[in-house]
Amino acid sequence: MSQSGEFDLIARFFAPLASGYPGAYDLTDDAALLDVSDGNPRVVATDMLVEGVHFLPDDPADRIAQKALRVNLSDIAAMGAEPEGYTLAMSLSTLWDDAWLEAAAAGLRVDQDRFGVHLLGGDTVSSGGVASLSITVIGSVPNNQILRRSGAVSGDDLYVSGTIGDAGLGLRLLQENDDSGIDPALRAAAISRYQLPEPRLRLGLALRSLVNACIDVSDGLVADLTHLAESSDVAAILDLAAVPWSAAVEACADYAVARRITAGDDYELLFAAPASRRSAVEAAAETSGTVVTRIGSFASGAGIRILDPAGDEIEVDDTGYRHR
């Protein structure tokens, strides 16, 4: 609002991201019009990324913008919904120049085409502070097919998609400028996982009718499993020996398991499904092109129990774990 040059910037870089969605009015009106004549419920998710907290000042502009979109798409995936549009509000300072905005818009274009969403509206502010990007995604899901955090029951299997801890490793490698002792390709892979999470939208759709509860792992495996167990009023049992690690994570001997499972930014789906549906879950993973691993189960009670590879229960905090 009322920034000198804001209208030019919107017209040049962002209005093209709204084309193809008539209700976005090429970002020239006060609001966008969303056609909901199918009557399907809409889901709405909001996440804000802040420089120095969720991305680093030197991260590439396209990846910063894509991450802001993708963390929201991950929320949509966790609800079993399909994304349709998003709004973008940006507060920019040192990063603000035409080249940065052009790269950010190009990144969003790639993701819009890939994930089937359009920009519905935006706001760009030049401030004296750190940069922040706030995105709100709207998606749709047929009635009664929404995935919630709260449906896990005793006896359910616990699954996670992809691998865990990569983003935390990538952040560490970036912050420490650490390239000693890890293969450059593995280093790049871990950094990419931090900068460019993969929203599991196709998996979320495939799981709609199969799972009892679902959440995306944004705060770390342990934290989000705790959220899911609390919401479902059951206890979760996490089998550490089964948690899937990437080659990059396995290559870092000093990256403790306790850190991997408490690091954030994984954006994998963590879900509960009845044991009777194991083959169906495997089929859903296969059709969606996503690796899924069974890493535990649910039982009556409360809290989360973590078993080490010997099957002994351990306690975890962010400095390590110990046997109980």
Place this chain on the structure above:
Amino acid sequence: MSQSGEFDLIARFFAPLASGYPGAYDLTDDAALLDVSDGNPRVVATDMLVEGVHFLPDDPADRIAQKALRVNLSDIAAMGAEPEGYTLAMSLSTLWDDAWLEAAAAGLRVDQDRFGVHLLGGDTVSSGGVASLSITVIGSVPNNQILRRSGAVSGDDLYVSGTIGDAGLGLRLLQENDDSGIDPALRAAAISRYQLPEPRLRLGLALRSLVNACIDVSDGLVADLTHLAESSDVAAILDLAAVPWSAAVEACADYAVARRITAGDDYELLFAAPASRRSAVEAAAETSGTVVTRIGSFASGAGIRILDPAGDEIEVDDTGYRHR
């Protein structure tokens, strides 16, 4: 996300703002569910407020939060829509303490009750930078009743609600800590207009079937009239002698007319209606309890022509105006 204490803060201060809207799940899930079974189109608007740009660090917390909501409600009003819910993302730094958040939530509660909206979702991040609040409001409007910027035609009357320039004066009084020469009650009124704009939702509803084009004045009367004229592909004629001023603005002899009509943050509705509907527009203003003033007209052509009280055309920039 992943801020220490974020979940406690959300549960304490913001989850209560989601109660009463079942699909908000008390802010405990990945996204909110929006019931759109009436099939009415939804409108979506996003605006971000940044400390030092749209509000001052010392502004009261409740007013900062209310302004963030209200500038978005003003966009909804300009579309002739009714608001139903909103998401809130906040990046906070020095302002972050429990007392600030409690006051902000209390302000939002007041406005939620008054304007009939619920909090659908949120994100709170602690950063090292200036504070910013990003809100996305979702509203609904029956098909074909949406108000656009683009429908004004030659011969239409030009109207504005309320008074113009108050917020710009309020900002100046705050920034200059200026209380000389203006009555304290008038000073407080101007500051209140800056900190707490009045979204003209009832007027927007009443105008649905009457007006050809509508916009809210956020960037200043001249700038937003230019937007409306450009979108509608007509010329606008602004009669300065007719523009309504508040007692506070009239009391400030050194607050030039050129500044009043280029200052932002008015959040009044600016609209075009056929001359044949003058009595209907007056009736709509009366039923909605909003003062509306006819301040010009539209003609074929392009651009905006500003007439001084003698009827002579003048040019305006942000430092003053001169005769052409």
